[in-house]
Amino acid sequence: MSVIAHADRIQAPPGAAVRRRKSFLRRRSTVAFFMALPLILIVALLVLYPASYAVYLSTLNKTMERFVGFGNFLFLFKRDSFWMVVEQSVIFAVTAVLFKAVIGLVVAHFVHNLPAKGQRKWRGMLLVPWVIPPAMSTLAWLWLFDPSYSAFNWIFAHFGIDPVPWLGNPYWARFAVILVNVWVGAPFFMIMYLAALKSVPDQLYEAAEIDGANWFQKLWYVTLPMMRNIISITVLFSLIVTFANFDIVRVLTNGGPLDQTQVFATWAFRLGIESNDIPLGASVSLFMFPVLAFAAIFILRDINRRGNEA
Amino acid sequence: MTTTAQTYAGAAPSARGGSITRNRRKVLILSYVFLVLFVIFFLTPPLYMFITSLKTSAEISAEVSPWWVFSPTLANYIQLLTSPVYLTFFRNSILVSTFVVAITMVVSILAAFSLARMKFWGSATLATGVFLTYLIPDTLLFIPMFKTFAFLHDLTGIEFINHWWVLVIIYPTLTIPFCTWIMIGYFSSIPKELDEAALIDGASYMQLLTKIFVPVALPGIIAAAIFAFTVSWAQFLYPLAFTTSTDQLVLPVGIVTTLIKGDVFNWGQIMTGALLGAAPPLILYAFLMDYYIAGLTAGATKG
Structure with missing residues (x-):
């Protein structure tokens, strides 16, 4: 910085300096506030306002002229299709997150075992599913699952296995939706866990080895406790994202067959945008909120705890 | 060094120094094998996209292996x-x-x-x-x-x-x-x-x-x-x-x-x-x- 150009500022009388410092302090926070203002406006107008507006919308009748209170929710509770969506959303999110975490942890270990200079290219290849826009890669899966030209069934036929109705049968369709979600999400866990594995000090493993620990004991007593934070944060984060997933179900099955793969997001879209019942769609989407709040509280607790440690 | 450790380990699996080297090799080979499987799983959809993108509609509906391109064409890209x-x-x-x-x-x-x-x-x-x-x-x-x-x-x-x-x-x-x-x-x-x-x-x-x-x-x-x-x-x-x-x-x-x-x-x-x-x-x-x-x-x- 140009010291000379501003040297005259230093030679101010002491009284003026105090006054200037006061206004300076005031100015500092004012400037700070104005710098953060665009962010505050965007968050308030485009996130917080719509979120609370959703609550209001959910208390109106279909034509949005009359206040019905909890009417929409009571209506939903009486419908079997609603409970089916609840069941499917929970099965979908829990199973997918579990498999993503396990596969991510396993793959991260395998990459971590490799010599350091070879890791980069493996990591590069393994992250590809996360980079491709999900709507695009799901199209590839849709084609792999095609009822008449499924490339998987072609392989199966060579082993004498009957063709699998990937998207035609409700149970296979549920499996397919979860499989694609795991495929998209596992690389993210892998990258996170790989970063966490690298931060575990080698001395801990050496000490464990001297104590005669086998690989499972090393994993259970050294690796997992050291990675506890990152595991909980990735799982909670992924739970929110998976629970609110839209792209994959929409492109792969569009909720079918017989609405068996419908999750909250796709069902809310069907009701709110396609059937034009905005209040009912808003009510359905609000059911994602409890899961979100639950996960958010735990993530926040974790952040605060780490903030205090630092 | 590795070869001696290997033969030594092969002769006496209980030997301590040898078993660690052997274990490391085993872990490394195992890691490569599983990583190859996972890479196949992770890269199949994009590769299959690429394979299909080079085919004509006639080849796609023909009774041939979907995993290979027999008459590659850029027609889809040009279109x-x-x-x-x-x-x-x-x-x-x-x-x-x-x-x-x-x-x-x-x-x-x-x-x-x-x-x-x-x-x-x-x-x-x-x-x-x-x-x-x-x-x-x-x-x-x-x-x-x-x-x-x-x-x-x-x-x-x-x-x-x-x-x-x-x-x-x-x-x-x-x-x-x-x-x-x-x-x-x-x-x-x-x-x-x-x-x-x-x-x-x-x-x-x-x-x-x-x-x-x-x-x-x-x-x-x-x-x-x-x-x-x-x-x-x-x-x-x-x-x-x-x-x-x-x-x-x-x-x-x-x-x-x-x-x-x-x-x-x-x-x-x-x-x-x-x-x-x-x-x-x-x-x-x-x-x-x-x-x-x-x-x-x-x-x-x-x-």
């Missing part, structure tokens, strides 16, 4: 790249992503600088609040937004629905919270002595930001920009809900809604369209992988 409809999707995607990245970077760099360094009343709460907004999913917001835009239309006469630029207004809600969050992390890691020195030299806060913070935190800024680009390029729900005419669609929705029409799917063309649509983020990733990974891990590790 799509000369189709005005597909090029419009591409143009819309590029426009939306560019504007969103620009808006995101300006807003989140300013906000992150303010929240990480300058502090004001409530700034700590705001920083946490920003992270929490990132957790509110698009699937919760699209219905009230849809209604709000309809209401604004009645109020002002401006038609928001079915214009690509409405996405430029909406997408920042997906990108700004996370980008601000990781920029706060990067800015906080810059030593305080640096800005004190600059302030003593008489730099204004704006100069402090543009001359010191932005250059020093450039890797973080690149990582955040890549994140913003990837998110806005891939976003599917908002364009599906808010745009319908062919000339306003962005790539992901355009491919899904216009190439898949009726009962006859032209899979060769769909796969080509999807692959070309996935190309920009993939190319970016190929060249800037380290920034990409830094951005991904920053959210959780810098918190």
Whole structure:
């Protein structure tokens, strides 16, 4: 910085300096506030306002002229299709997150075992599913699952296995939706866990080895406790994202067959945008909120705890 | 050294030094075998996209192996790249992503600088609040937004629905919270002595930001920009809900809604369209992988 150009500022009388410092302090926070203002406006107008507006919308009748209170929710509770969506959303999110975490942890270990200079290219290849826009890669899966030209069934036929109705049968369709979600999400866990594995000090493993620990004991007593934070944060984060997933179900099955793969997001879209019942769609989407709040509280607790440690 | 250890270990498996070396080799081989299996699992869909994109419709429906191209052709690529409809999707995607990245970077760099360094009343709460907004999913917001835009239309006469630029207004809600969050992390890691020195030299806060913070935190800024680009390029729900005419669609929705029409799917063309649509983020990733990974891990590790 140009010291000379501003040297005259230093030679101010002491009284003026105090006054200037006061206004300076005031100015500092004012400037700070104005710098953060665009962010505050965007968050308030485009996130917080719509979120609370959703609550209001959910208390109106279909034509949005009359206040019905909890009417929409009571209506939903009486419908079997609603409970089916609840069941499917929970099965979908829990199973997918579990498999993503396990596969991510396993793959991260395998990459971590490799010599350091070879890791980069493996990591590069393994992250590809996360980079491709999900709507695009799901199209590839849709084609792999095609009822008449499924490339998987072609392989199966060579082993004498009957063709699998990937998207035609409700149970296979549920499996397919979860499989694609795991495929998209596992690389993210892998990258996170790989970063966490690298931060575990080698001395801990050496000490464990001297104590005669086998690989499972090393994993259970050294690796997992050291990675506890990152595991909980990735799982909670992924739970929110998976629970609110839209792209994959929409492109792969569009909720079918017989609405068996419908999750909250796709069902809310069907009701709110396609059937034009905005209040009912808003009510359905609000059911994602409890899961979100639950996960958010735990993530926040974790952040605060780490903030205090630092 | 390895060969002696190997033979020694083979002769006496209980020998301690030998068994550790042997175990390491076994672990290494096992790791490679499983990694190859996982890479096959992870890369099959994109590879299959590529294989199908090189085929004619006749070959796709023929009774031959779907895993091989017998008469490769670029017809699908030529068709799509000369189709005005597909090029419009591409143009819309590029426009939306560019504007969103620009808006995101300006807003989140300013906000992150303010929240990480300058502090004001409530700034700590705001920083946490920003992270929490990132957790509110698009699937919760699209219905009230849809209604709000309809209401604004009645109020002002401006038609928001079915214009690509409405996405430029909406997408920042997906990108700004996370980008601000990781920029706060990067800015906080810059030593305080640096800005004190600059302030003593008489730099204004704006100069402090543009001359010191932005250059020093450039890797973080690149990582955040890549994140913003990837998110806005891939976003599917908002364009599906808010745009319908062919000339306003962005790539992901355009491919899904216009190439898949009726009962006859032209899979060769769909796969080509999807692959070309996935190309920009993939190319970016190929060249800037380290920034990409830094951005991904920053959210959780810098918190």
